[in-house]
Amino acid sequence: MAYSGYENLRILIVDDFDNFRMTMAKILMEHGVQAVDSAVSANEALKYCREKSYDLILCDYNLGRGQNGQQILEQLRSERILRSHCLFILVSAESSKSIVMAAYDSEPDAYVTKPITAKSLLQRVDRLLLQRDELIDLNKAIENGALIEAIELCQQKIAAASRYTAQCQKLLGQLYLETEQYGLAERVYTDALEVRALDWAKVGLAKVKRLQGDLNTSSQWLGEIIGSNPLCMQAYDELAITSQAQGDIEQVQAVLQQAVQISPMALLRQQNLAKTADENNDLAVAANAWRRTVRLSENSCYDQLSSHMSFLRASAALFKEHSDQAKELSRDALKVADAMGSRFELDSQEKVQMKLLESQVQNGLGNDVRARELMDDAETLIEKQGVQLSLEAELDRVQAKFAAGDDAQANVLLQSLTNDSKGDDEALQKIDRLLEEPVSDVNRQRVAQINKEGIGLYNDNRFKESIACFQHAKRLFPNHIGVHLNLVQALVAEMREFGVQSEPMDLTLDVIKKIEKQITATHPQFQRFRQLHEMVRRLG
Amino acid sequence: MKDSSNSLDFSLVLASSVHDMKNSLGMLLSSLEGIIQETPPENDEQAKRFATLQYETSRINGELIQLLSIYRMQKNRMPLHIDEHFVIDLIEDQIARNHMLFETRNIDIDVQCDADLNGYFDTDLVGGVVHNVLINCARYTKHKLQVSAELIDKVLCIAIADDGEGYPEAMLGAPTLSSSSDAFNSGSTNLGLFFANEVAKLHCQNDLCGRIELSNNGPLGGGVFKLFIP
Numbered sequence: 001m002a003y004s005g006y007e008n009l010r011i012l013i014v015d016d017f018d019n020f021r022m023t024m025a026k027i028l029m030e031h032g033v034q035a036v037d038s039a040v041s042a043n044e045a046l047k048y049c050r051e052k053s054y055d056l057i058l059c060d061y062n063l064g065r066g067q068n069g070q071q072i073l074e075q076l077r078s079e080r081i082l083r084s085h086c087l088f089i090l091v092s093a094e095s096s097k098s099i100v101m102a103a104y105d106s107e108p109d110a111y112v113t114k115p116i117t118a119k120s121l122l123q124r125v126d127r128l129l130l131q132r133d134e135l136i137d138l139n140k141a142i143e144n145g146a147l148i149e150a151i152e153l154c155q156q157k158i159a160a161a162s163r164y165t166a167q168c169q170k171l172l173g174q175l176y177l178e179t180e181q182y183g184l185a186e187r188v189y190t191d192a193l194e195v196r197a198l199d200w201a202k203v204g205l206a207k208v209k210r211l212q213g214d215l216n217t218s219s220q221w222l223g224e225i226i227g228s229n230p231l232c233m234q235a236y237d238e239l240a241i242t243s244q245a246q247g248d249i250e251q252v253q254a255v256l257q258q259a260v261q262i263s264p265m266a267l268l269r270q271q272n273l274a275k276t277a278d279e280n281n282d283l284a285v286a287a288n289a290w291r292r293t294v295r296l297s298e299n300s301c302y303d304q305l306s307s308h309m310s311f312l313r314a315s316a317a318l319f320k321e322h323s324d325q326a327k328e329l330s331r332d333a334l335k336v337a338d339a340m341g342s343r344f345e346l347d348s349q350e351k352v353q354m355k356l357l358e359s360q361v362q363n364g365l366g367n368d369v370r371a372r373e374l375m376d377d378a379e380t381l382i383e384k385q386g387v388q389l390s391l392e393a394e395l396d397r398v399q400a401k402f403a404a405g406d407d408a409q410a411n412v413l414l415q416s417l418t419n420d421s422k423g424d425d426e427a428l429q430k431i432d433r434l435l436e437e438p439v440s441d442v443n444r445q446r447v448a449q450i451n452k453e454g455i456g457l458y459n460d461n462r463f464k465e466s467i468a469c470f471q472h473a474k475r476l477f478p479n480h481i482g483v484h485l486n487l488v489q490a491l492v493a494e495m496r497e498f499g500v501q502s503e504p505m506d507l508t509l510d511v512i513k514k515i516e517k518q519i520t521a522t523h524p525q526f527q528r529f530r531q532l533h534e535m536v537r538r539l540g
Numbered sequence: 541m542k543d544s545s546n547s548l549d550f551s552l553v554l555a556s557s558v559h560d561m562k563n564s565l566g567m568l569l570s571s572l573e574g575i576i577q578e579t580p581p582e583n584d585e586q587a588k589r590f591a592t593l594q595y596e597t598s599r600i601n602g603e604l605i606q607l608l609s610i611y612r613m614q615k616n617r618m619p620l621h622i623d624e625h626f627v628i629d630l631i632e633d634q635i636a637r638n639h640m641l642f643e644t645r646n647i648d649i650d651v652q653c654d655a656d657l658n659g660y661f662d663t664d665l666v667g668g669v670v671h672n673v674l675i676n677c678a679r680y681t682k683h684k685l686q687v688s689a690e691l692i693d694k695v696l697c698i699a700i701a702d703d704g705e706g707y708p709e710a711m712l713g714a715p716t717l718s719s720s721s722d723a724f725n726s727g728s729t730n731l732g733l734f735f736a737n738e739v740a741k742l743h744c745q746n747d748l749c750g751r752i753e754l755s756n757n758g759p760l761g762g763g764v765f766k767l768f769i770p
Contacts, residue, residue, distance in 0.1 A: 023574050093563050097612070104621070113664070114566045117573055120636045127629060163656065166624045196660055196745070198623070231620060 003129040006032040010052065013038045014045040014069070015060040015091075024058060027118045042067035042299075049076055054086050055132075056125065061092030061103065067299040070106045075301040084139035087128050091116070102265035105233055134164055138171070151175050173204045182208050199225060199232045206235075210242050218242045226258075233263055240272070250472075252276050257285065260292075267296040271307060278314065281433065281475045283321050287314040287329050294336055305344045308336050309357060313396065316360035316403065320478075323364070330361045348385070352378045353393040356400040363403040375400055391417065391427050398434055436479045436518070447477055454486055463494035467504075474511075481525055484515050488532050492539065500539055508536055555611040562604045569597050576640075591644030595678070598638065602672050606735040609668065613738055620662050620742055627657045627689045627696065634670045635687070641678050642685075652688035659689075659696040661743055661769050666698075669736045673700045673765045676732060680704040684760050695748075696769045699758075706756035707763040713754065736767065745770040 011033055015021045021038045028036055037052070039045040042063055049057070061069040069090050076082040090103055093114040103111050109128055112121060132139075138157070141150040154172040158165050169192050176185035186208045192201040202225050210218035222239040225232055236259035243251040256273040263269070274289035290311035297303035315333045318326035337358055340346070346354065355378040362371035378397070381387045389397065394417055401410035414431065418439055421427035428440030438444050454469035470487035477483055491508045495501070512533055519529055572593060581587035631653055635642070642649055670687075677685055681702035689698045711733070733752065740750030748770040758764030 019570055019574050023570065023577055026577060093566050096559070114570070117569070117637055117640075118577075119639055120633055123633060123636045163626070166658075196624070198660070229620070 003126040005129070005133070007034060009033050009055045009129075010035040011037070011056045011058070012045065012048055012052075012054045013058045014040075014042075014063065014072070015058075016040050016062075016064045017060075020060070020091075023118050024121070027122060031122070041065075042072050045072055046075060049081055050079075053083060056087045056089070056129070058089050058091060058121075058125075061090055061094055061099070070103055070108075071300050073106055073108055078301045084143040085132065085136060087125075087132055089125070089128070091121070098263065098265050101231070101233070101263035105263055105266045105269075131164060131167075134162065135167065138168070142171070142175075147175055147179050151179070170200055173201070177204075177207060177211065180211075182212050199229055199235070203232065203234045203238055206242075207238055210238070210245065215242055215246050219246065231262060233259060233266075236262075237269070249276060249280055253280055253282065253285065260289070264292065265296060267293060267300060267302050270296060271302070274307075274310065274314070278310070281478065283314065283318045284325060287311070287318045287326070290314045291329055291332060303343065305340070305346070305350065308340055308343075309353065312337060312354075312357040312361055313399075316357065316364055316399070319364035319403075326364055330365055333361060334358065348381065348387045349389055349393055352381050352387050352389065353396055355381075356393070356396040359400045360396075360403040363400075368404075371404060375404055391421070391430060395430060395434065402434075433478065436481060438477060438480075443477070447473060447480060447483065450476075451483065451486060454490065458486075458490055458493065461493075461497075463490055463497065466490040467494060479518065481515060481519060481523065481529075484511050485525060485528055485532060487511055488515075488536065492532065492535050495539055505540065512536060551611060551614075555608060558604050558607050558611075562601065562608065565597060565601050565604065569594075569601065572597065587644055591640065594644075595641050595675070598641070599675055602668070602675055603731070605668055606672065606731055609665065610731075610735055610738065613742075621664070622660055622662050622743065624658055624660055625663050626655070627659050627698065628653045628655050630661075630663055630667055630670065631687050631689065631698070634667055634674055637671060638674055638678070641675070645678055646683065647678060647681060648684045650684065650686045652686065652690075654690075657689055657691070657696075659769055660745070661696075662739075665739045665742070666767070666769070669739050669767060670698065670700070672732045672735070677702045677704070677763075677765075681760075681762060686760055692768075694770070698767045698769070699764055700766075701758040701760045701764045702762040703760040704762040707754050711754050712756065736765075740767060740769065743769045 006028070011028055013021050013024050013036065015038075021040075025036045025038055037048050037054075039048055040063075043066060045057075045059065048054075059069040059072055063069065063072075067075065069092065073082070073088055073090065076088070082088060087109045089110045089112060090106075090108040091112045091114060092099070092103065094100065094103075100111070110124060112124060135157075138150055138153040141147075141153060151172065154168045154175065157168040158172065162168070169188055173185050173188040173192075176182070176188060186205065189201045189205040189208065192198060193205065202221065206218045206221040206225070209215075209221065219239060219242045222235050222242060225235040226239065229235075236255055240252050240255045240259075243249075243255060253273065253276045256269060256276060259269055260266075260273055270289055270293045274286055274293050277283075277286035277289055290307065293307050294311045297307060312333045315326055315329035318329060337354060340354065344350075355374045359371045359374035359378065362368075362374065378400070382389065382397075394413070398410050398413050398417070401407070401413065414434055418428070418431055418435070421431060425440045425442055428438075429442055432438040432440055432443045438447055450469060450473040454466050454473065457463075457466035457469060467487065467490045470483060470490055473480070473483045474487055488508055488511050491504050491511075495504055495508075515529055519526055523529075572590075576590055576594075581590055628651075631651055635649055635651070641647075674685070674687075677700060681704040684703045686701040687699070688701070689696065691697070711730070733754075736752045740752050743750040750767070750769045753766040753768070755764050755766070756762070
């Protein structure tokens with residue numbers, strides 16, 4: 001069955017090679033198409049798309065410099081100029097897994113690998129056009145937000161056992177979910193699963209369970225889907241959402257880390273991982289994920305100034321843990337910072353913030369003079385020109401002062417920020433990570449909860465679990481002396497019971513060193529620290 | 541230590557150069573198509589040469605894709621996308637891909653497949669198998685090929701029959717690639733069959749996995765290749 005409506009189609013062909021463009025254009029014209037445009041670059045393609053409406057875009061993946069085909073698709077979607085009647089076909093010579101996975105992730109109407117003869121491609125186009133025409137009302141209804149009408153159209157097509165029943169079932173499931181008719185969605189997915197155990201229906205069903213509030217079942221099912229098909233990216237994304245709903249941020253990070261290994265080029269997932277690792281205070285994972293986010297952002301419509309800043313912030317923070325890794329990442333981050341001016345228009349606050357972040361990184365790299373210069377520049381802008389800073393930028397300022405060794409100034413600033421934020425728990429949570437003990441209600445409860453759990457395990461002589469618990473707490477509250485002392489105490493108990501080993505001993509000494517730097521003789525826990533320190537000495 | 545740590549992983553080197561070759565060949569194929577489009581053959585002799593060029597390039601291309609796919613399967617890096625597809629679409633795609641070959645060799649193709657017959661498979665991988673079999677058949681058949689698809693006990697069977705001399709005795713039945721040197725000595729590595737068999741095995745449903753089968757005395761008097769996908 002061939003498509004008969006070629007005369008009225010408007011088509012855009014995007015490829016940096018003349019050959020493919022010309023061959024395709026010629027063949028399409030032989031089929032009666034009158035309006036064929038061709039573009040050699042992403043910019044030209046976007047220009048055409050902003051001016052005209054197309055029925056079909058045939059776009060090569062690799063377009064040399066500038067955006068690739070997938071980024072064009074994302075850009076068109078973000079500008080909302082890709083209408084539902086327009087088919088977008090990504091043509092690529094790439095068959096490497098990461099590119100193919102990323103291309104599937106961005107969901108073009110079809111992904112076609114080269115080499116492909118014009119005739120085969122045309123046959124593919126034929127089928128997609130037939131399908132488009134058959135489902136055009138349905139897609140238009142969805143595009144216009146007329147979901148009730150869309151549901152009816154789906155039901156009609158399914159009842160008529162049309163060629164596109166499977167597509168309609170998929171859509172119907174999604175439409176029921178969007179209209180919060182979970183029972184009906186569940187029915188669609190279970191019906192589909194009775195015929196065949198297909199991933200989309202399994203994922204759909206797990207999503208229903210989550211929306212109905214059954215988080216455990218949802219997460220269990222999603223885990224099973226990933227187990228049987230580790231390439232099912234939707235399952236990872238759904239599992240991350242479910243884990244988030246369960247409040248298990250560590251699990252969110254673990255899931256995203258796994259997903260990112262399989263499909264490393266999906267920008268939004270990298271960004272999500274970076275943010276999650278930030279939240280977990282997992283410095284190494286965060287810094288690396290920000291680096292990948294920033295790299296993938298080049299030419300992308302998802303490029304954001306905040307990602308570049310986060311990359312700088314994360315690589316500066318990493319000096320506390322892995323200075324070798326931090327050095328490498330920081331150099332990269334500085335390069336990114338250099339290019340920032342040409343990529344974004346910075347307002348005065350952002351300029352200050354950039355200087356503060358760069359100053360921290362330069363301190364980490366041992367370039368004290370440069371770091372000081374940047375800091376002085378920033379302070380001048382703040383004090384002389386009265387640039388107002390957001391809380392986030394103020395915290396960058398505090399960090400920069402700590403990095404420069406101006407601890408007294410940093411603490412004064414921190415104190416005044418805490419006072420200004422009284423009553424604003426969200427703001428206080430942001431400040432908490434820099435303080436010795438949290439001041440926000442949420443984090444105070446959190447640290448109390450974890451401490452209680454760890455002490456409970458300790459009292460049951462379950463030292464290993466107790467250690468894991470306090471390590472988690474240490475990561476979340478990196479300056480909390482009580483947590484650090486609890487960790488040392490659990491480590492000492494473990495080593496007394498099972499003998500001194502190098503790994504727990506090294507950790508113990510590290511923690512002691514860290515407390516020593518921070519604690520003063522007037523600290524209420526100073527006595528306890530000295531006792532624990534003595535016990536460690538006797539062990540070693 | 542068996543291997544010195546600085547020795548190259550030969551399979552990786554091979555895979556990446558195969559990848560490059562495949563891309564170059566893609567360019568070659570599309571240029572060729574362009575040339576034929578722009579300067580159609582003026583006589584039979586030219587047409588034959590074009591056909592040979594096209595046949596040989598697509599054969600090399602098929603082999604390279606196979607090599608790469610097998611490498612990825614073994615490294616467990618094969619993205620497998622099993623979904624519902626119409627079988628007729630798959631068959632028509634592969635025939636379209638090789639239409640010049642069939643035209644220039646005067647081979648008639650008869651397709652027996654219900655337009656609404658659907659199956660659950662990875663269309664790129666199964667398409668690759670059908671493509672290879674078609675190319676192979678184009679070489680050994682006389683005038684005709686028959687591609688058919690049907691459900692047998694809920695298992696999809698795609699069969700490709702020719703009117704040639706049939707498959708050699710040693711290949712009949714359900715062949716597996718014995719990586720013995722036999723295959724190399726006889727000049728045929730049976731790589732195509734190995735690939736087909738691996739692709740079939742990736743398609744499983746409730747403990748039942750796909751398989752391939754070769755037989756002779758088929759509907760056109762020659763050999764028949766069958767791919768079963770549950």
